[in-house]
Amino acid sequence: MNLPVTSLHAAASDRRRLVIETIAEILELQPDTVRLEARLREDLGMDSLTSLELLSSLSRTLKVDLEMEEAMEISTVADTIRFVDNHLERAHG
Amino acid sequence: MADPAIGAPEPARASDAAPRPKAEPPQMPLGPVLAAIDHALAHEADALENDRRGALPAALLERARELGLFGATIGDEHGGLGLGLGATCRVIAQVARHDRALATCVGLHNGLGVAPLRALGTEEQKARWLPLLASGEVIAAFAATEAGAGSDLSAIATHYHRARGGVCVNGEKQYVTNGRLAGLFTVLARAKETRGQHALICIPASAPGLEVGPEEHKLGIRASSTTSLHLDEVPVSGDALLGEGGRGLKDAYDALAIGRTVMSAGCVGTAQAAFDATLAHVQRRRQFRRPIGAFGASRAHVAAMAARVFAMESIVAAVGALDATIESIASLSTVAKVFCSEGAFEVTDRALQLHGAMGFLEDTGVALLARDCRVTRIFEGANDVLLTLLGSELLARSGDAEDEDVERANAALAALRRAGAGSAGAALVERWLGLSRSLRAARADLRATLGVRAVERQDCLHAIARAHVALEVASCALARSGDAPDVATHAGHLLMDEARRALAALDAADARFERARAVSEDLYERGTRWAWST
Numbered sequence: 268m269n270l271p272v273t274s275l276h277a278a279a280s281d282r283r284r285l286v287i288e289t290i291a292e293i294l295e296l297q298p299d300t301v302r303l304e305a306r307l308r309e310d311l312g313m314d315s316l317t318s319l320e321l322l323s324s325l326s327r328t329l330k331v332d333l334e335m336e337e338a339m340e341i342s343t344v345a346d347t348i349r350f351v352d353n354h355l356e357r358a359h360g
Numbered sequence: 361m362a363d364p365a366i367g368a369p370e371p372a373r374a375s376d377a378a379p380r381p382k383a384e385p386p387q388m389p390l391g392p393v394l395a396a397i398d399h400a401l402a403h404e405a406d407a408l409e410n411d412r413r414g415a416l417p418a419a420l421l422e423r424a425r426e427l428g429l430f431g432a433t434i435g436d437e438h439g440g441l442g443l444g445l446g447a448t449c450r451v452i453a454q455v456a457r458h459d460r461a462l463a464t465c466v467g468l469h470n471g472l473g474v475a476p477l478r479a480l481g482t483e484e485q486k487a488r489w490l491p492l493l494a495s496g497e498v499i500a501a502f503a504a505t506e507a508g509a510g511s512d513l514s515a516i517a518t519h520y521h522r523a524r525g526g527v528c529v530n531g532e533k534q535y536v537t538n539g540r541l542a543g544l545f546t547v548l549a550r551a552k553e554t555r556g557q558h559a560l561i562c563i564p565a566s567a568p569g570l571e572v573g574p575e576e577h578k579l580g581i582r583a584s585s586t587t588s589l590h591l592d593e594v595p596v597s598g599d600a601l602l603g604e605g606g607r608g609l610k611d612a613y614d615a616l617a618i619g620r621t622v623m624s625a626g627c628v629g630t631a632q633a634a635f636d637a638t639l640a641h642v643q644r645r646r647q648f649r650r651p652i653g654a655f656g657a658s659r660a661h662v663a664a665m666a667a668r669v670f671a672m673e674s675i676v677a678a679v680g681a682l683d684a685t686i687e688s689i690a691s692l693s694t695v696a697k698v699f700c701s702e703g704a705f706e707v708t709d710r711a712l713q714l715h716g717a718m719g720f721l722e723d724t725g726v727a728l729l730a731r732d733c734r735v736t737r738i739f740e741g742a743n744d745v746l747l748t749l750l751g752s753e754l755l756a757r758s759g760d761a762e763d764e765d766v767e768r769a770n771a772a773l774a775a776l777r778r779a780g781a782g783s784a785g786a787a788l789v790e791r792w793l794g795l796s797r798s799l800r801a802a803r804a805d806l807r808a809t810l811g812v813r814a815v816e817r818q819d820c821l822h823a824i825a826r827a828h829v830a831l832e833v834a835s836c837a838l839a840r841s842g843d844a845p846d847v848a849t850h851a852g853h854l855l856m857d858e859a860r861r862a863l864a865a866l867d868a869a870d871a872r873f874e875r876a877r878a879v880s881e882d883l884y885e886r887g888t889r890w891a892w893s894t
């Protein structure tokens with residue numbers, strides 16, 4: 268995957284794309300089929316392992332430390348985007 | 361030693377401890393069913409001959425039908441025995457004692473084969489298929505694996521597209537158990553248009569465009585049918601898609617939790633058979649003027665085998681006793697699968713060793729037991745993958761459930777006391793609680809130091825998963841002390857030694873991880889091989 272987003276200051280739309288493309292890559296889906304309201308476990312078949320893979324990949328690409336406890340509360344694709352946004356906001360004002 | 365039990369536990373909360381067992385619904389007494397299986401298969405199942413022929417004879421399958429084995433999990437309204445998961449496990453273990461290939465056939469049918477239809481099928485689907493499946497007139501198969509999608513089922517390429525009021529399915533499946541025998545295949549496919557939207561689809565073997573490949577030649581369970589499955593524009597009616605659209609991958613994982621449990625029961629049967637054969641052999645065979653079983657080393661082997669078999673029975677019974685909802689068994693069935701597949705391998709290996717040359721020859725049947733169980737560390741989730749999954753779950757779940765541990769310690773202690781193991785029992789339970797605390801501390805430490813990047817450290821995930829497996833099984837074995845106090849105590853100690861070793865591996869984990877990386881990078885990327893100097 269060749270993602271242009273490597274900076275903390277990436278635009279919100281880039282972050283959204285990054286999350287969706289990362290999910291699509293891990294689950295071998297086409298990015299345009301990943302709906303925001305899709306639930307990671309029930310709809311996309313993710314488990315603890317693939318969720319950790321997703322978050323670990325995001326944390327590497329965005330160069331931030333994501334908290335495990337909070338991360339496990341995430342349930343949908345939209346939650347994941349919100350989680351990353353909040354995290355970046357908190358980390359950088 | 362102070363009594364480790366600490367008063368009444370708080371009410372259970374969502375946590376990482378095993379869920380509480382729920383009584384199975386009332387059903388027919390199991391004893392006569394098991395006795396009938398023993399009686400019939402002792403005479404009619406020739407596992408060695410079936411292995412040589414590479415197929416289950418028609419007469420044996422017919423006998424299995426008469427015994428009701430194909431309807432074990434199916435309700436009596438559809439003509440089945442209506443057994444719960446625990447009783448089904450006992451049935452499969454009993455069959456496996458006689459012929460693991462038959463147990464694989466019947467187990468796959470009742471587990472992965474029938475479970476999705478029972479859980480997700482509409483009333484019409486159930487009314488159409490369950491009576492045929494219960495009688496064994498139709499045998500079930502489950503086809504998920506493909507050349508490019510083994511451990512990673514999300515990578516499947518088999519797809520369906522809407523056509524003429526139903527769907528058409530295209531793709532190539534591999535390693536389908538019961539492939540040659542099956543009348544109904546539950547196939548995992550994804551929607552063509554979206555590449556997502558997975559679904560489990562019921563396809564009759566008679567569907568046009570469906571072709572079963574030739575038998576594979578295998579190391580073990582050779583009499584169990586394993587084939588490929590070719591699907592070329594296979595038309596199926598719309599209602600053949602099971603459950604809610606798009607959730608097929610999760611549905612497949614859910615079915616695997618049942619399949620894994622039934623498969624673990626098969627491992628118990630294999631291990632029991634190896635143990636029985638060994639016990640007889642070591643008392644009969646004499647060397648150096650005494651039975652070989654009298655040597656200290658042999659006693660250690662036999663005691664370790666007894667402990668392992670006892671522990672395997674205990675964990676399978678614990679999964680079987682849970683309310684068989686998928687949520688309740690997902691985690692403990694993984695524990696059972698890893699433990700029982702490795703346990704059967706260990707027990708059959710010790711059996712081979714104690715049988716000496718006789719064991720190495722096929723006629724004793726011990727070699728067959730060892731060959732038959734090897735695949736169980738690979739299929740229904742390769743153990744390395746399951747340990748990674750279990751480790752990530754342990755890390756992700758934050759519930760700090762000391763009260764649950766105490767509750768289980770109390771149950772074990774009560775059982776040990778009833779069995780007359782007073783102070784030694786208390787020390788054992790104290791040790792278990794101490795190791796459980798160490799595991800919780802290790803999880804918290806990994807969570808804090810590695811966070812979500814722990815997924816890149818499978819060595820650490822495996823260490824906590826292995827400690828968890830050993831401690832879960834130890835508590836189940838100790839709670840069963842009433843059945844055999846000495847064996848339970850021995851099992852408890854051996855398993856706690858394993859938990860301690862797994863946790864100790866975390867101490868030097870970083871250095872070992874780096875060495876493994878350095879060695880493998882040399883081998884993979886630079887193609888460096890050492891010379892064996894002459």
Ligand SMILES: Cc1cc2nc3c(=O)[nH]c(=O)nc-3n(C[C@H](O)[C@H](O)[C@H](O)COP(=O)(O)OP(=O)(O)OC[C@H]3O[C@@H](n4cnc5c(N)ncnc54)[C@H](O)[C@@H]3O)c2cc1C
Nearest residue numbers: 502503504505510511535536537738739740741742744745
């Ligand atoms: C006799 C037999 C019967 C079978 N019956 C059925 C059936 O009825 N239906 C069906 O759908 N399938 C069936 N299978 C397929 C079986 O489920 C797969 O073999 C299994 O899922 C593993 O997939 P794989 O063989 O492609 O191994 P791979 O996925 O290639 O894995 C090989 C090894 O790679 C390592 N590995 C892979 N991924 C990871 C990871 N994430 N982390 C760490 N290590 C990893 C592990 O060591 C693993 O053992 C059967 C297989 C056999 C041999």
